[in-house]
Amino acid sequence: MSTPIERVDTYANGTxxxxxxxxxxxLHGTWEWFRADGSLMRRGEFDRGVQVGTWExxxxxxxxxxxxHFPQR
Structure with a gap:
């Protein structure tokens, strides 16, 4: 059984x-995307690469x- 691995992507300035x-x-589990100013832009769930549930x-x-809203798998 595989284990999820944390991933963090950054802008050139390190944000x-x-x-x-x-x-x-x-992509799997909860993901968040941020603007270059650090503010939260989008958040949602993936199930093995597929968007599922409610995305904000x-x-x-x-x-x-x-x-x-995306269908659950």
Whole structure:
């Protein structure tokens, strides 16, 4: 059985661009994407590379802007 591995992607200035986990080379579990200013832009779940559940998109001041729903696997 495989174990999820943490992954953090950064902008050139070192600020976090995205963070989450990979399982067997695929995005898996909760992932978050950030703008270059560090504010949270988007958050959602992957099931072995497939978007599932509710994904949230945020404004620059991190207020919920919209939700997008994907089917569960």
């Amino acid at each position: 976090i661009k995205a963070r989450g986990f990979e399982l067997d080379g695929e 998109t945020f404004t620059r001041d991190e207020k919920l802007h919209k939700e997008t």
